[in-house]
Amino acid sequence: MTLHRTWAAGCAVIGALSASCAGEPTAPATQEIHVSLVGKDTVSTFLNRLATPHGHVVVTRAAVDGAQESAALKEEHDASLHLVEGPLPRAALAGERARVGGFAVVAVPTGQDPHDWLGSHRFHAEAIAEDEVSVPRRALRGGGRGQQRTALDGETPDITIDAAFLEARLKELSGATPINVGGRSVTIRERGSENGRSLTRTWLKQQYQALGFTVQEHTYRSGWNQGVNVTADRPGADPSRVLILSAHYDSVNNAGADDDASGIVSSLAIAHALKDTPLNIGLRIVAFDQEEIGLVGSNAYARQLDRGGELSQVVGVLDLEMTGYDSNGDGHYHVIHCNENTSADLGAAVEAAATRAELGLVRTEACTNRSDHAAFWRYGTPAVAVSQDFFGNDGNPCYHARCDTVDRINWDYMRRLTQAVGLAAAKILTE
Ligand SMILES: [Zn+2]
Numbered sequence: 001m002t003l004h005r006t007w008a009a010g011c012a013v014i015g016a017l018s019a020s021c022a023g024e025p026t027a028p029a030t031q032e033i034h035v036s037l038v039g040k041d042t043v044s045t046f047l048n049r050l051a052t053p054h055g056h057v058v059v060t061r062a063a064v065d066g067a068q069e070s071a072a073l074k075e076e077h078d079a080s081l082h083l084v085e086g087p088l089p090r091a092a093l094a095g096e097r098a099r100v101g102g103f104a105v106v107a108v109p110t111g112q113d114p115h116d117w118l119g120s121h122r123f124h125a126e127a128i129a130e131d132e133v134s135v136p137r138r139a140l141r142g143g144g145r146g147q148q149r150t151a152l153d154g155e156t157p158d159i160t161i162d163a164a165f166l167e168a169r170l171k172e173l174s175g176a177t178p179i180n181v182g183g184r185s186v187t188i189r190e191r192g193s194e195n196g197r198s199l200t201r202t203w204l205k206q207q208y209q210a211l212g213f214t215v216q217e218h219t220y221r222s223g224w225n226q227g228v229n230v231t232a233d234r235p236g237a238d239p240s241r242v243l244i245l246s247a248h249y250d251s252v253n254n255a256g257a258d259d260d261a262s263g264i265v266s267s268l269a270i271a272h273a274l275k276d277t278p279l280n281i282g283l284r285i286v287a288f289d290q291e292e293i294g295l296v297g298s299n300a301y302a303r304q305l306d307r308g309g310e311l312s313q314v315v316g317v318l319d320l321e322m323t324g325y326d327s328n329g330d331g332h333y334h335v336i337h338c339n340e341n342t343s344a345d346l347g348a349a350v351e352a353a354a355t356r357a358e359l360g361l362v363r364t365e366a367c368t369n370r371s372d373h374a375a376f377w378r379y380g381t382p383a384v385a386v387s388q389d390f391f392g393n394d395g396n397p398c399y400h401a402r403c404d405t406v407d408r409i410n411w412d413y414m415r416r417l418t419q420a421v422g423l424a425a426a427k428i429l430t431e
Contacts, residue, residue, distance in 0.1 A: 032061070032072060032075070033072075033075060033081070034059070034060050034067075034071070034073075035057065035073065036068075036069065036100065037056075037057050038055055038056055038057075039054070040055055040056060041341075043060065043064055044135045045132055045133070045134045046132060046378075047128055047129040047133075048126060049133070050083060050126070050369045051367065051377055052101055053367045055068070055101070057101040057102075059083065073097055073105060079107035079109050080107070081107055081128045082108050082126060082127050083105060083125070084103060084105070084123050084125045085123065085125075085368065085370055086104070086123060088103075088104055094119065095107040095108060106118065114127075121252060122399075122400070125294060126294050126369075135378070136380070157426040157430050159419075161270070161419045161422055162272060163411065163415050166265060166266075170257060170265045170414075172203065173249075173257075173264060173265060174255040174406055175190070175255050176405070176406045179206075181202055188203065190251060191249055191251040191253075191256055192250060192252055192254070196253075197249070201217070201287075204230045204232075204249060204287050208232035208268075208285065211234075212234070213234050213285065214232065215231070215232050216233070217229070218230075218300075222299065225290060227250075227297050227300070229286060229287065229297045229301050230286070230287040231285070231286050231287075233282060233283070234282065234284075235279075236279035236280050236281040236282040236429065238281060239282065241280075243282070243283055243284070243314075243318070243425060243429055244284045244314055244316070244318070245267040245286070246263075246287075246288060246320070246372055246373075247263030247266065247267050247286075247287060247321065248289070248372055249264050249287040250289055250297075252400045254400070254404050255402075255404055257324065257404050258388075258398070258404050258408065258409065259399060260320070262320075262323045262414060266320045266414065266418040267285050267320050271283065274422070277426065277429075278430070280430055286301065291371065291372055295371070295372055295374060295375050298374075298375035301375070302375040302376050302379055306379050311379055311381055314376070316428065317383035318386060320387075321371040321373075321385045321387045322387050322399075323386065323388060323414050323417045323418060324410060325396040326394065327408075327410070330389075330394070331360045331362050331416070332388075332389035333361055333363060333364070333386065333388055333389060333420075334365070334387045334388070334389065335347035336366050336367060336368055336385040336387065337384045338368075338369075338377070339367075340377045340383070342382045343377070346382055346384045347363075347384050349427065350386060350421055351363050351420075353421075353423035353424040354423075357419065357420065357423055359416040361416055366387075366391040371387070386417070386420075388413075
């Protein structure tokens with residue numbers, strides 16, 4: 001549930017351990033915010049919350065008691081404050097105002113793109129939110145929603161990822177081969193512009209409809225941005241539960257074969273492999289817009305589900321973020337959970353499926369908020385990001401560059417990683 005501004009800045013004192021603001025609901029000219037490193041689930045009302053392996057960095061209107069680190073900042077008239085996740089350089093970033101729990105707080109001049117301002121698209125920058133989020137107590141401390149049942153034993157439905165399907169769809173989505181729209185041959189050259197994203201949505205809808213899924217557009221407006229997420233549903237026997245497989249369809253104005261056409265196509269290939277399997281839990285494929293400019297689409301989507309009371313139906317989110325790059329053939333991959341609620345169980349389900357199917361994959365640890373899974377964490381919904389070895393020694397050198405094209409994709413690796421996620425999804429969906 002979202003709360004609106006009902007506090008007064010004047011009652012929060014910089015440097016004070018706590019502030020009492022009860023009964024003073026006036027809107028100040030310049031609001032103060034507090035950025036604090038705290039233990040997991042110790043603060044349930046916040047503007048922003050980013051995960052660390054053992055805690056959270058929260059942005060709050062009132063000071064937080066007992067924070068391990070904190071900084072009090074004033075919102076600025078000619079700039080907007082952003083939380084920036086690195087890896088960060090030792091030296092201060094442009095406009096840096098504080099550093100808390102390994103995250104930087106940066107003032108980005110109004111009208112500037114945060115990545116342009118920082119001089120790098122390698123950082124993840126998230127604007128300080130305008131509205132507070134309150135995570136219900138029942139969602140805290142793991143499994144409180146009572147929906148998460150990720151059994152690790154028993155029969156797994158056997159599904160097979162179609163290698164030819166995977167390759168053909170990825171070539172279409174990243175402009176290597178043309179697509180057919182209304183009898184016309186067109187090429188998806190990039191997925192950053194309005195036109196490129198609109199064309200991509202047309203292709204996505206064609207694909208999901210061909211599998212018999214029910215397609216919907218989720219149009220949102222967020223600050224200066226407006227965008228459109230695309231969802232595709234196949235119901236399960238239990239209408240009260242749904243598993244989400246997500247990826248982002250936008251790119252940084254490039255072909256984005258790995259980032260994140262690979263994730264979109266992996267989720268599509270899993271839906272394809274499962275299209276005739278009877279499901280107990282509903283399967284929803286979500287293609288997010290505007291991930292690259294700060295998880296805008298996924299934040300809007302998670303917020304809408306929260307406001308509609310629908311988040312409690314979501315048993316988990318398997319986000320697929322770059323599944324196609326493995327240049328050294330070591331089979332390393334991440335399932336990122338940052339010890340958020342019961343997300344580790346989802347990670348274990350993927351790892352167990354990979355091991356059981358002897359896919360030649362090796363899981364390596366990482367914790368980051370830099371993809372759409374993090375939009376769900378802030379509401380206490382279990383979510384993981386499945387990714388290639390992004391934080392190991394085998395990152396894609398064409399990440400966010402023009403050369404992120406299909407010729408760098410390791411097709412067999414992508415098939416195997418997709419298979420692992422597909423098997424884990426099948427198990428959750430059919431139990
Ligand atoms: Zn991405």
